[in-house]
Amino acid sequence: EDQLEKSYNDDVSDPYAWDPQRHPALVVNSLKPFNAEPPPEILTEDPITPNTFFFKRNHLPVPHVDPDSYKLEISGTGLPDTLTLTLDDLKTKFAKHTVTATLQCAGNRRSEMNKVKTVKGLEWGRGAISTARWGGVRLRDVLLHAGYKPDSCSLVQHVQFEGLDKDVTGTSYGASIPLHKALSEDGDVLLAYEMNGEVLPLDHGFPLRVVVPGVVGARNVKWLGKIILSAEESQSHWQQNDYKGFSPSVDWDTVDFSSAPAIQELPIQSAITEPEDGAILEKDSDMLTIKGYAWSGGGREVVRVDVSLDGGKTWCVAELRSAEGEEARPLGKAWAWKLWELSVPFPPDMNQLDIVCKAVDNSYNTQPDTVAPIWNLRGVLCNAWHRVRVTVTTH
Amino acid sequence: EDQLEKSYNDDVSDPYAWDPQRHPALVVNSLKPFNAEPPPEILTEDPITPNTFFFKRNHLPVPHVDPDSYKLEISGTGLPDTLTLTLDDLKTKFAKHTVTATLQCAGNRRSEMNKVKTVKGLEWGRGAISTARWGGVRLRDVLLHAGYKPDSCSLVQHVQFEGLDKDVTGTSYGASIPLHKALSEDGDVLLAYEMNGEVLPLDHGFPLRVVVPGVVGARNVKWLGKIILSAEESQSHWQQNDYKGFSPSVDWDTVDFSSAPAIQELPIQSAITEPEDGAILEKDSDMLTIKGYAWSGGGREVVRVDVSLDGGKTWCVAELRSAEGEEARPLGKAWAWKLWELSVPFPPDMNQLDIVCKAVDNSYNTQPDTVAPIWNLRGVLCNAWHRVRVTVTTH
Ligand SMILES: [Mo]
Ligand SMILES: [Mo]
Numbered sequence: 001e002d003q004l005e006k007s008y009n010d011d012v013s014d015p016y017a018w019d020p021q022r023h024p025a026l027v028v029n030s031l032k033p034f035n036a037e038p039p040p041e042i043l044t045e046d047p048i049t050p051n052t053f054f055f056k057r058n059h060l061p062v063p064h065v066d067p068d069s070y071k072l073e074i075s076g077t078g079l080p081d082t083l084t085l086t087l088d089d090l091k092t093k094f095a096k097h098t099v100t101a102t103l104q105c106a107g108n109r110r111s112e113m114n115k116v117k118t119v120k121g122l123e124w125g126r127g128a129i130s131t132a133r134w135g136g137v138r139l140r141d142v143l144l145h146a147g148y149k150p151d152s153c154s155l156v157q158h159v160q161f162e163g164l165d166k167d168v169t170g171t172s173y174g175a176s177i178p179l180h181k182a183l184s185e186d187g188d189v190l191l192a193y194e195m196n197g198e199v200l201p202l203d204h205g206f207p208l209r210v211v212v213p214g215v216v217g218a219r220n221v222k223w224l225g226k227i228i229l230s231a232e233e234s235q236s237h238w239q240q241n242d243y244k245g246f247s248p249s250v251d252w253d254t255v256d257f258s259s260a261p262a263i264q265e266l267p268i269q270s271a272i273t274e275p276e277d278g279a280i281l282e283k284d285s286d287m288l289t290i291k292g293y294a295w296s297g298g299g300r301e302v303v304r305v306d307v308s309l310d311g312g313k314t315w316c317v318a319e320l321r322s323a324e325g326e327e328a329r330p331l332g333k334a335w336a337w338k339l340w341e342l343s344v345p346f347p348p349d350m351n352q353l354d355i356v357c358k359a360v361d362n363s364y365n366t367q368p369d370t371v372a373p374i375w376n377l378r379g380v381l382c383n384a385w386h387r388v389r390v391t392v393t394t395h
Numbered sequence: 396e397d398q399l400e401k402s403y404n405d406d407v408s409d410p411y412a413w414d415p416q417r418h419p420a421l422v423v424n425s426l427k428p429f430n431a432e433p434p435p436e437i438l439t440e441d442p443i444t445p446n447t448f449f450f451k452r453n454h455l456p457v458p459h460v461d462p463d464s465y466k467l468e469i470s471g472t473g474l475p476d477t478l479t480l481t482l483d484d485l486k487t488k489f490a491k492h493t494v495t496a497t498l499q500c501a502g503n504r505r506s507e508m509n510k511v512k513t514v515k516g517l518e519w520g521r522g523a524i525s526t527a528r529w530g531g532v533r534l535r536d537v538l539l540h541a542g543y544k545p546d547s548c549s550l551v552q553h554v555q556f557e558g559l560d561k562d563v564t565g566t567s568y569g570a571s572i573p574l575h576k577a578l579s580e581d582g583d584v585l586l587a588y589e590m591n592g593e594v595l596p597l598d599h600g601f602p603l604r605v606v607v608p609g610v611v612g613a614r615n616v617k618w619l620g621k622i623i624l625s626a627e628e629s630q631s632h633w634q635q636n637d638y639k640g641f642s643p644s645v646d647w648d649t650v651d652f653s654s655a656p657a658i659q660e661l662p663i664q665s666a667i668t669e670p671e672d673g674a675i676l677e678k679d680s681d682m683l684t685i686k687g688y689a690w691s692g693g694g695r696e697v698v699r700v701d702v703s704l705d706g707g708k709t710w711c712v713a714e715l716r717s718a719e720g721e722e723a724r725p726l727g728k729a730w731a732w733k734l735w736e737l738s739v740p741f742p743p744d745m746n747q748l749d750i751v752c753k754a755v756d757n758s759y760n761t762q763p764d765t766v767a768p769i770w771n772l773r774g775v776l777c778n779a780w781h782r783v784r785v786t787v788t789t790h
Contacts (some may be wrong), residue, residue: 180725245755249709249710249711260699265758316644364640369763369768
C-alpha cells in the first residue's frame, strides 16, 4: 500500500526507520517513540476524527510488518491448539463488524496534573482522545473459532495481547483485558483492520489492532501479534507497573503497584476545545461560543454537559452532538464521545471569564471539581473540571 | 407469621393501619408513609445491616397481603399469556439464589444538598443506604418460565413492576428497569422473599420484592404485584417525573422531566459514620479512628477510600472491609458496599479537624469535591466528598 512506500527513512540502523510520515499540524510530545496530539479545535470539528489527526500514542518503534506474510497467533489455556490466522483468513472467514469508538490515553490532560506537582509521563494536553469508526472482526468470533468453549474452563480470566512492536531487548508491548469483556456479545471488542474506511494506518497498528470500546487506550494493542488466553493478566510492565491509579499521598518511595487494579474502563471526562486558555476575545458579536467533547468509559452515555462562565458558581446546559448514526445507542454500549457546544450572549460587565465544563453520564457519575485531590504519581486519570480563562475586550 | 400479628393498629379507617412496629432507635423522616434511617454508627458495625435497622423508604402505606392467597402476575409484550404464580410456586418451581446487595435511596444525603439551597424531598442524612443478603428467585428464570424468548421480540425493552401499595386514588407504586439488566445472567436481579435469612419484613415488601443490584432503591419495587414486559418504561410518577438528575441551573419553573434519563445505576458514594459532625473528641488515647462506608452502582467495586483530616489538602488511604464471602467478586458484580476504617495518631497542634472522605471505584470514577455544583431541585444523587468537622481537646 501507499503508506508502506513512504514509511521508512534511510537509516537502517535506526529502530524507528519504519515510522511513517506524520501531519505537521500535530503537537508532538515525543518523537521516538512518536507521541502526538491534534490541535484541540480539530477534535470538535466533527465527531469522527480524521485518521491523520487521531492522536498517536506509540510506546515503541513502529514495526515493519509485511501484510502478505503476517500471521496472528491465538493460543493459551482452554484452547485445543494454537491457531494461526493470516490477514486474508481474518477478512474472509469472519463477519466484518464496524464499531464507532472513542479511544483515550490514560495520560490525557496530564499537563494539568503536572502543574499541581511533577508527575512522570508524556506532557499530554487535552488532545490524547479521538474517535473513529473501526472495521474488523469480533474478538469473540475469533476466540470461538479457535475452539474456546465459554464456561468450559473457569481458569481463563484474561485475554492477553502482544504487539509486534519490540524494545531493544526484544520485549513486546503487551496488555490484557478481562475475558468477560472479550467474550461478551455486548463488549464489541474488535480486531480491526480498518479505520474510518481506510486501511489501518501504520501509526494505528497496521495491519491489525485490538479495539476495546470503553477501555483505556493502553489495552487497545496495536500491531497485534499474539492473543493468549490465561488465568492471569498480562505480566507486561504496562499492565503491572504502569497505567494504575493511586492516592495523592502515594509517591515513588511508597508506591506498591500490586495494590491498585490495572486501569480498564475510564471515568467520565470532558474538556473545552475552544476558546483557548488565555485567549483574548473581541466582543464583536453578541454571542460567545464554547466547544468541547465529553465521554465516559464502560459504554456509559454522556447525558449532560454543564458549562460555567464564572468558575463554577452558575451553570448552563450545553447542546450535545453525536456522530451520525450514533444518536440512539443501546444501554451500556455508548462507545463514542459526544461533542458539545454552548452559544450564549457575552455576559455584560465581565471582562474576565473563568470557563468551566463538567459532564454527567447515565450512571450519574460526574467529574471531580479540582485536580489536586486526584493527583497521582503517574499523572493518569486526570478528569477534573476543565477550565480556561479568557479576557473579553470591546472596541 | 409473627410480624403479621403485630402489624396493624386499631383504626381500620387509617390507610396506614397495616404498618408494622419499628425500632425506636430509627431516625424518622416521615411517619406516614414511614421513612426512617438508622443512626449512622450502626451501619458500620457490620457490612450486613440487621433488618431492624435497614433504612425504610415507603412511598405509600404498607399494604396488607395474605401470603396464602398472594399472586404474582406476569404479562406483557413477548409473552404468550399472563402467568400467575403463588408464593409456593416461586419457592418450589425455581432455584433459590442469594445475593448480597446494597440498596441506596436516590435521596441519601439530601440534607447536605438542602443546606446549599432548598430542595423538595425527605430530609435524609447519610443513613438511607444499607446492605442485606437477599434470598429468592431470579427474575430471569421467572421471565423465561413465563415464555419470554430472548431476542425474539425487540419491542420489549423494559420490565415494569407494580407494587401492591396504593395511594388514595388506587394508583400503585411503579417503576421499571431495562430488559437487558433483568435478563442478563450477570444482572443478578432477584424476586426476593428472604432478607438476611428471615422472612422478608413488612417494611421491606412482604411477601415479595424486586432486588436490582447496583440500581437505585426506587426500582427495587416492594410488595410486588405485577411484572409487565413493555416497549416503554413504567409510566409511573416515580419513573417519569421524579428520580432524575438535573443541572443546578434547572428550577421548578424550567424543569423538563423528559430531558433526563430515569436514574438506574448510581454513582460512586462514600460517607463518614464516625465521628459525628461537631463532635468534641478527647485526646485520651493517641489514636483517632474514623469509620464509614463506600459503594458504587452498576456492580463497580470500590477499590480505594481516601481520608483527609485537613479538609482535602493531604490524604491517607483507609482499610477496606467486605461482608464475609464478598471479598473476591466477579468483575462488574460487586453489589455490596465496603466498610472502611482509618486509625491514625491525632495530628499534633490541630484542635480543629476537617475530616473528609472520597472513594474510587474500579472504573476510577471519583466523587465530586463539593455539593453546590451537583445540586438539583429534587436533591437526589448527593455524592460529593463527605465532611465532618470535629474539635480535639486535651485534659
Ligand atoms: Mo495511554
Ligand atoms: Mo428512594
